[in-house]
Amino acid sequence: MSYVVKKATDSIRASILSAVEKAGEAGQLTPSQAELPAFIVEIPGDTSHGDFATNAAMVFARTFRMAPRKIAEILTQNIALDGYLDRVEIAGPGFINFFVNPQYYADVLLDVSDKGENYGRSDYGKGEKVMVEFVSANPTGPMHIGNARGGALGDVLASVLDMAGYNAYREFYVNDAGNQIEKFGMSLEARYLQIYKGEDQIPFPEDGYHGADIKERAQQFADQEGEQYVDLPSDQRRAALVAFALPKNVEGLKADLGRYRIEYDNWFHESLLHEDGELTATINLMKEKGLTYEKEGALWYKATEHGGEKDEVLIRQNGNPTYFAADIAYHYNKFAVRGFDRCINVWGADHHGHVARLKGALDAIGLDGSKLDIVLMQLVHLMQDGEPVRVSKRTGKSITLSTLLDEIPVDAARFFFNMREANTQMDFDLTLAVEQSSQNPVYYVQYAHARICSILKNLAAEGITPRTCSQEELMMLNTPEELELIRHLASLTGTIVDAAKAYDPARITRYVTDLATLFHKFYNSCRVKGENEPLMQARLSLCLAVRQVVANILRMLKISAPQVM
Template sequence: MNPIQLVKDSIAKALIEASERAVRQGRLREPLAPGFEITPCREKAHGDFASNFAMQCAKAQGQAPRAVAQAVLDELDLTGTAVESAEIAGPGFVNFRVGHAYYENVVRLIDELGERYGRTEGGRGQKVMVEFISANPTGPMHMGNARGGAIGDSLASILDACGYDVTREFYVNDAGNQVDNLAKSLEARYLQLYLGEDAVAFPEEGYHGDDVRERAKEYAALHGDSLVDAPSQERREKLVEYGLQKNIENMQRDLGRYKIVFDRWFFESELHKSGYVKDTIDLLERRGHIYEKDGALWFRATDFGLEKDEVMKKSNGFYTYYAVDIAYHRNKFEARGFDRVIDVFGADHHGHTLRFRAGLEALGIDPGRLDFVLMQLVRLIQDGEVVRMSKRTGKAISLNDLLDDIPIDAARFFFNMRQADSQMDFDLDLAVKQSSDNPVYYVQYAHARICSILKNLAAEGIREKPAAEVDLSLLTTAEELDLIRLLGSYPEEIVIAARAYDPSRMTHYAMELSSAFHRFYNACRVKCDDSGLCAARLALCGATRQVLRNVLSLLKISAPELM
């Protein structure tokens, strides 16, 4: 499944077996232990792979690294490894060069696996939750949610491709102060419809957005003035129930448009209704981490490295957000059995990383099972200027506004072009540009160009054959081998992206692969007099088309056949 890993594993096995023979020859004290590094070479002049095994064990062997390397190489049998040669370099590194069979195997493997090429099983079915976006259901989603959505969704796809059992989750804050403020806001707007704006004061902490007015008008259209004379508490409960439902439906609609579908929408109210928040605080108290002060319950957070203790339950009897968050994360690990949880948050949530892990440790849950991806801010740029307001609405630009203005493919690609912890400028003009300057257009054009090549040649009776029936040894130019080398690295790129929680590796890979294809196509005529070479180059085109389609599919970006 992973050509690079297969070669690395075969090299490691051959080196260990060679070291065992060297021990029998008396040239080494002990055989190599698994775990030494074998990595792809950054510079092609040095070879394809390099290992530090000799430098790592030189002290234990009582010899200089180059002497250890030579002892192993003298006994090395490369049969079945796809490696053609090995040589000592520098202070004791060993470089390996693959033979042509490796390149042929890559093209054949892609043809054999098709859309499954790139998928590996390193995750071994471990249960992983990726929680992302989790926007408050009190208004439209903003640019941070747009970036977090693209990153979180793509990361989940990458982990799935690595063999993890992945769940996408959206946490809905449908309780607490923000929901109370929404209820008060809806109540004021509803009453103003019947009593006039001057007769009903709008709460200072209320939400002034047009969406609140719309929810109030919608409810009035459905139920008339039925709540005007109702008790305030009843009126707020019914209005906020309606408002939350409509807001969440709108979120789901907008996210579906953005190609994001969550496996579960988890409601904060579930934790309260089930008694899970109280149960979590009681557990912390039994473990000796809670004390009472001024009528409130406090968590001994300083025992776990934090600067100050944290209130968990206020003197008025209400639980704090922190208490609810700790209960929610306990629910993820204990109640639902996730092996690992990844929270995708804005950079302003850095403090949560320490506070959440402290809470888990106090509960007896390994805090190392909780990871975070923290995103920096996004600036929208148009005509060289920062854009903050929608020209159409005059309000802050929402996710829906963005998707009205630019292609969805561009949004998902652009938001994944930078690592999450890097601030990014999103160029709105570039996102709609139909030229090679636009990165997503450039990648999609490469796919469409290959489709056009194959279609045009098929019309002339020159059709792509299964790679197993083609003489791929004819692919020998630097451009051909460079392209195949990149094709072979695709599964490894996914593995690295999963390990680093970094979907930007995939957009960079897609651009690099597209560039390599264009270089190949400009240097090598696909349609040529040599029918065997033509068939081999057609197979290479087909393999490239498949991998481009696979990486775009991983990012939920379309792979057009015509542009």
Template sequence: MSKLALQATEQLRGAIREAMQKAMESGTLPKAPLPEFTVEIPADRTHGDWATNAAMVGAKSFRFPPRKIAQAIADHIDLSGTYFDRSEIAGPGFLNFFFKSQFYSDVLKDVIALGDGYGRSDFGQKERIMVEFVSANPTGPMHMGNARGGALGDCLASVLDAAGYDVTREFYVNDAGNQIEKFGASLEARYLQIYLGEETVEFPEDGYQGDDIRERAKEFAGENGDRFVKADSAERRRALVDFALPKNIGKMKTDLEKYRIRYDVWFRESTIHEDGELQETIDLLKNRGMTYEKDGALWYRATALGAEKDEVLIRQNGNPTYFAADIAYHRNKFSKRGFDRCIDVWGADHHGHVARMKGAMDAVGLDGGKLDVVLIQLVRLVRGGEVVRMSKRTGKAIGLADLLDEVPVDAARFYFNLREATSQMEFDLDLAVQQDSQNPVYYVQYAHARICSILKNLAAEGIFPRDCTDEELALLNSPEEIELIRHIASFTSEIVAAAQNYDPARITRYVIELATLFHKFYNMRRVKGEEEPLTAARLFLCRATMTVLRNVLSMFKITAPESM
């Protein structure tokens, strides 16, 4: 909740406790320990702005019927000096409280005063959090899962930042291990096929089949000719990987920057192999009794920490597994770089890896509970009501680059944050480019542009926004105005809740509702043509709404247009 809402809540808690104390002193209630109670926003705001269950939970302490306790509290409560002006008893003993107009005035003044900073808080106390997301295999193009993971991961990092955490965005580059060996073998086969023929050079059974491998091999041949045809295989593969991998990583960076994602760190897996950190981690596991040898391989005792089966760390051929490197990488995050908490954004197919990695952190002497994983479900692309799998431009499976060629970045980032990561989603390609209120990102952007248009048109008539007195802002008392201001007041708490639940989609839903409430207000209430004080107050409300709309859109790196 906003600082004002938090202040109001604490005022109410204090007033309720004081009322129960007075009721006991007067003999209206028997002397007993004060019960623990909650104050919360009721589901139906016509019942009040805040409600408490103090009388219900107090029945056990006071041995009185809840409704009598509620009446005793109501009779003794003093709301002077608070943001509340009255209370009502409802049902079997709930107490509902209603804000004074001063609260609504102060909310709007707070928004205008804070501007771009409205919604931000120090809730996270600068706890150091790393969000690692996308981390696509650099051996091929990024797919639709990376597109959704990119938007969710980046927006989650933004939400955490706004909630007061010290956030680092990281991409883990898998530039070592088995997949790079496979990458080199695939490139080698395609390169040799250029000069020796596809019928002569057999392609690896488990090689990467994509056209991107052919393209990189052709580019390598274009620069180097056939001089590597007779070279040693290891030398040839190394040259091909050294040529192709930077190009693939560069393409990833370009595509992600087009998607408005910029990382603080691009961490290469190869560094933990080269600097001895992988061996150091394996030695640590050995020293802690968490490994054993079997069939010529080194195994990790995952079952000792509750896993269903043990895992191989070092294969029979002496090469470390991806799991071993992943343990070392995550140990690096906590132990070497000192992050308080790490969040990984993974595809849902990695669900079995979550418990293993948390357990591995415990196994190396760290706290696996500080590693959190957000699992992302699949995306179905739909056009004309039909599922789409192939790009019209390339005829291949649609990847991130293809999507951004077809759909505006604003729409892609907004759409992928419409649903929680754990829910499967359909991405309607037709709707994403539609310019009407059926398109949710257009609907929200239009609310911002509409307010800009109102301000511009009134300015042309010599009517400009100005600061308003509390008395003038108290004129904003229609149901549409009160509902809109209440929603604005909840922005900070929505950000905190989204950060706590790792759910940036909560903010997308929040801003859609904000746009809805603004359109409702504007369709029901005139800004121009009223008495000057009311016009000024409604302009003040428009400016506050515009500020919050802009703050959400900029937080999610979505444009806030001034005209549409």
């Protein structure tokens, strides 16, 4: 929570404890136990009932063997209102609601001005080292719409964690080993040979990758190397094709994600686990712990003894490790080798069955599986003019991340994909994403920022510039629209912490959309220019605070904050 909110909360908590002590001395409350149970002080959902509320009387009922409402009445009789506290009321069966005075609202604006770009930042995470692994698309083809959603979610989640005081780290896991790479090489080989021998002579494998990108890479290889690989052994030909195409595909992923404003701290290659012996070491660890057995020429993990529905193959009959084996080794590397305190993976919902078995395997090898959290992401349905869309009208191709960014602004893509919780399916409206109107949420938010810039520019043309306001001048802001807006500004830090705890960046887009709504409401109700100078400057301070907070949030989202629209 922000400094001002924390100060108010601490004051309320202290006033409750002081009232209990005072009531005890007067014989009004007699505890049945030495320690009071914990109680909460929070900002209620409906602030018309109070700026802060506590459930103290409710949780004290057993301690004082008295009805909560009666306890609330006794506490309110003994509460000393000081600092930010203006008055106190009882609601329902015993909730105690507190209302703050104008000083509180003035101090919120002073706090925003003082913190500037750091307003909203807290030390809640205590520097805990957290990795967010997201997208991690197979490098065997272009990224699809699910990757577009996962990219926006994972990137903004890392920003949220950073603002909440965690040491957040972004990682992309490159699946450059195993079955998919074998299939990749087989597909490239078929397309390469077809160039020289014809499609009739070289059948394409049914389970190969049929995308046009495979043909393109095979042709590029042929253009560079000619037909010298046609008569070589298959394993040499496939190895050369993969060595040529895979780095190009990875660079393509990096370029598309860079265009999407995503920069990773690390691109971790699965092949390293094979090459440096970490995968073998992890398998040996599992053997030493008695977690494996051999059956039908394969090595199995006793998953059913550790929460799994069935035992899992680690090493196939042909000697190749499974994806699951590599995944265990990768997460061992995350926790045991690189020392992350917590790891968050953003996965598609189709990976749901993999969650419990991986966490169970981490527990089995001596790591804490509860420190691995999985954000499961549901499907995206693209819509345009009210109809489902599967291909680009402009190119006629399937809509990948790259073609999506050809169709709509990056700002819109990043905002829209963070408007819903990850575990909900979403309809992405391509028509709305390019619309320049208040119906488009990202445009609506950006317009609030631009509108404030316009107010300042117009006043500057008349020789009026903002100045620092005193607390007394800021206390002049007392209309419902002004107070509601300031109250919302005060809740930013708590909202960011809540979003970090829930792994839900959608709370941030909702917050900033609500902030824009409250600002436009204030703008339409309260004049800035034309009021007496102290009130005009106080309202300018409010405008500047709103602009600062909108800019801070758009920076978290990696979305532009335009000055003119």
